[in-house]
Amino acid sequence: MKKIGIEKINIYGCSLCMQQADLARARGKDPDQVVCDYLINTRSLNPPYEDNVTMGANAAQAILTDEDKQDIGMLIVGTEGSVDFGKPISTNIHKALGLPPNVRNYETKHACYSGVAGLDTAVNWLASDLNRGKKALVIATDFSRKHFNKDHEFVLGGVAAAILVSENPKIVEYELEKKGFWTTSIYDTFRPTAKHESGNNEVSLYSYMDALEGAYNHYQEVVEQPVDFDNYFKYNIYHMPFPGMAFQAHRLLCNITRSRKKTEIKESFEQKVLPSLRYAARVGSTYGASNFVGLCGLLKSAKDLQAGDRIGFFSYGSGAIGEFYSALVCPEAKAIIENLKIDEALNQRKEVSFAEYEKIENIRELSIEQADITPDFSLLGNWYAQHYAGKHYLVLKEVKDFYRTYEWS
Amino acid sequence: MDKEQIYAVVKKYILENLEDLQDSDIDPQKSMKDYGANSLDIIEVVSCSMRELKIKIPRSELADIKTIDELADKFLANMSAEANQ
Structure with missing residues (x-):
C-alpha cells in the first residue's frame, strides 16, 4: 500500500492577540484561575481587513512553491464561518494562491470537524489512485464570533491551518x-x-x-x-x-x-x-x-x-x-x-488592549452581511503599514455590492 | 441493584475526584458544583460511575440534571429499563 500523509504543514494565528489575563480582569474574574482553567494564555484577533479567506490563504502561501501549486489537483477548505452561503471560499483561496484551473475545489462544513473531513477526503482520493499523481491542499480556517460578557468569551480565538497531502509524506x-x-x-x-x-x-x-x-x-x-x-x-x-x-x-x-x-x-x-x-x-x-x-x-x-x-x-x-x-x-x-518558525510568527502579532479588542470586534461584527465594506487600514496605529505592507499577506481590500476583492499586501 | 447502591458508587467517584471532601459532607440533594466541581469533574464522575454500573446513557442527556440524587434516579431508571428488556 502506498504511503499517504502530510508533506507540508503550516498554521496562521492572525496578526493580533490579546492576553487572556487582561480579558479576565476586565470581566471581574481571577486572571490566574481563568488561565489555569482553560490553558489559554493569549487569543488571536483579526484586524477588519482579514477574514477566513485571508487566514486560510496566508497559512498556505507561506509554504507553497510554484512547483507545489502546479502539482495540486484538489483543494478543500473547511470552515464554519464562510463569508457566503453559496460561493465556497475555496474558490477565493484558489484564485488568491494562483492554483491551476484543473483543480477540484469545495468547502466542507461540520463545525470543528471540517478540517479533518477535508483531510479524510483528500487521503482517500490519493489512496484511490484516481489522483493521477496530484496532491491535495487542505485548509481549515475559523474565527470566533463576538461574545462579550458570556462565559465562553474565554474560549474564543481563531487560526487557520494548511496541509499539503501527498504520496511523499514528510510530516506524518x-x-x-x-x-x-x-x-x-x-x-x-x-x-x-x-x-x-x-x-x-x-x-x-x-x-x-x-x-x-x-x-x-x-x-x-x-x-x-x-x-x-x-x-x-x-x-x-x-x-x-x-x-x-x-x-x-x-x-x-x-x-x-x-x-x-x-x-x-x-x-x-x-x-x-x-x-x-x-x-x-x-x-x-x-x-x-x-x-x-x-x-x-x-x-x-x-x-x-x-x-x-x-x-x-x-x-x-x-x-x-x-x-x-x-x-x-x-x-x-x-x-x-523547526524551519517553519511558527513561534516567531506568533511573536510578531500585535498585542491589543481590552478596549482595542472590544472596538475591533464591534467593527468586525458590523461588517457581517453588509453589501459594501471598506476596511479601515489605518486602525491600531497603522498596523497595516508596520506588519503587512510589502510582506505578501492576503487582505480584504473591499466589499462592493457583496463582491469581495482580496489583494496581497 | 437499588438506589442506595447506585448512590454509593456515585459518591465513591465524587470523593475520588474532588479534593478535601469527606463522606459525611455529601448531601445528595445538592449539586456536585456545590462542592467545587467544575463541568469536567462532573463528566469524570458520571463516566466512572457509568463504567462501574455498566450503564450506557448518552452523557448529553445528563446535562440538565441538577442534583446527585437526580443522577442516581436517572441511573436507576436506566438499569430498571435494561432489566425489563
Missing part, C-alpha cells in the same frame, strides 16, 4: 485503515445565522465525551487487535475547543483501559498530550484546524520524538461527529517544523 504518514467514527444528532453548539453562535457548553462537553468514547471503541474494532492504550500511542492529540479539554479527553481514554488515579493520569497527560497544546495556548479556540495546530505543537515541543512514533488523533465536530485515527511520524518532521 496516515494509517489508512485505522479510523473509527461516531455520529449523533444534537444541538450542542451551532451557528444558526451569520452572527449567532448558540448552544450549551455543558451539553457540548458531554457530547464530546460520548463521541470520543464511541469513536475510540470503533477504532479498536477496526484495528482488529487489542489496543494497549498506554503503549500503542506514543502521543495523543485531542480536539481542543479550549486546550484544557485535552486533559479530560485523555482522562477518559486512560480510564477506559484501566481505572486509575488523577495523579497517574496527569503524568501520562504531561508526557503524551501536553506538548501538543503549545500553539493552542497562544491562539485560543482552534476550531477546524485543531488537530493540525496540535500536530505542529507536538512536533515542535516533544523532547523524545522518533521516526515511526504513532500519534492517536481525535477530532470532534458539534452537531455531532467524533473521529479517532492515527498516523506515524516521518523522519524529516522535526527539522521541517
Whole structure:
C-alpha cells in the first residue's frame, strides 16, 4: 500500500492577540484561575481587513512553491464561518494562491470537524489512485464570533491551518485503515445565522465525551487487535475547543483501559498530550484546524520524538461527529517544523488592549452581511503599514455590492 | 441493584475526584458544583460511575440534571429499563 500523509504543514494565528489575563480582569474574574482553567494564555484577533479567506490563504502561501501549486489537483477548505452561503471560499483561496484551473475545489462544513473531513477526503482520493499523481491542499480556517460578557468569551480565538497531502509524506504518514467514527444528532453548539453562535457548553462537553468514547471503541474494532492504550500511542492529540479539554479527553481514554488515579493520569497527560497544546495556548479556540495546530505543537515541543512514533488523533465536530485515527511520524518532521518558525510568527502579532479588542470586534461584527465594506487600514496605529505592507499577506481590500476583492499586501 | 447502591458508587467517584471532601459532607440533594466541581469533574464522575454500573446513557442527556440524587434516579431508571428488556 502506498504511503499517504502530510508533506507540508503550516498554521496562521492572525496578526493580533490579546492576553487572556487582561480579558479576565476586565470581566471581574481571577486572571490566574481563568488561565489555569482553560490553558489559554493569549487569543488571536483579526484586524477588519482579514477574514477566513485571508487566514486560510496566508497559512498556505507561506509554504507553497510554484512547483507545489502546479502539482495540486484538489483543494478543500473547511470552515464554519464562510463569508457566503453559496460561493465556497475555496474558490477565493484558489484564485488568491494562483492554483491551476484543473483543480477540484469545495468547502466542507461540520463545525470543528471540517478540517479533518477535508483531510479524510483528500487521503482517500490519493489512496484511490484516481489522483493521477496530484496532491491535495487542505485548509481549515475559523474565527470566533463576538461574545462579550458570556462565559465562553474565554474560549474564543481563531487560526487557520494548511496541509499539503501527498504520496511523499514528510510530516506524518496516515494509517489508512485505522479510523473509527461516531455520529449523533444534537444541538450542542451551532451557528444558526451569520452572527449567532448558540448552544450549551455543558451539553457540548458531554457530547464530546460520548463521541470520543464511541469513536475510540470503533477504532479498536477496526484495528482488529487489542489496543494497549498506554503503549500503542506514543502521543495523543485531542480536539481542543479550549486546550484544557485535552486533559479530560485523555482522562477518559486512560480510564477506559484501566481505572486509575488523577495523579497517574496527569503524568501520562504531561508526557503524551501536553506538548501538543503549545500553539493552542497562544491562539485560543482552534476550531477546524485543531488537530493540525496540535500536530505542529507536538512536533515542535516533544523532547523524545522518533521516526515511526504513532500519534492517536481525535477530532470532534458539534452537531455531532467524533473521529479517532492515527498516523506515524516521518523522519524529516522535526527539522521541517523547526524551519517553519511558527513561534516567531506568533511573536510578531500585535498585542491589543481590552478596549482595542472590544472596538475591533464591534467593527468586525458590523461588517457581517453588509453589501459594501471598506476596511479601515489605518486602525491600531497603522498596523497595516508596520506588519503587512510589502510582506505578501492576503487582505480584504473591499466589499462592493457583496463582491469581495482580496489583494496581497 | 437499588438506589442506595447506585448512590454509593456515585459518591465513591465524587470523593475520588474532588479534593478535601469527606463522606459525611455529601448531601445528595445538592449539586456536585456545590462542592467545587467544575463541568469536567462532573463528566469524570458520571463516566466512572457509568463504567462501574455498566450503564450506557448518552452523557448529553445528563446535562440538565441538577442534583446527585437526580443522577442516581436517572441511573436507576436506566438499569430498571435494561432489566425489563
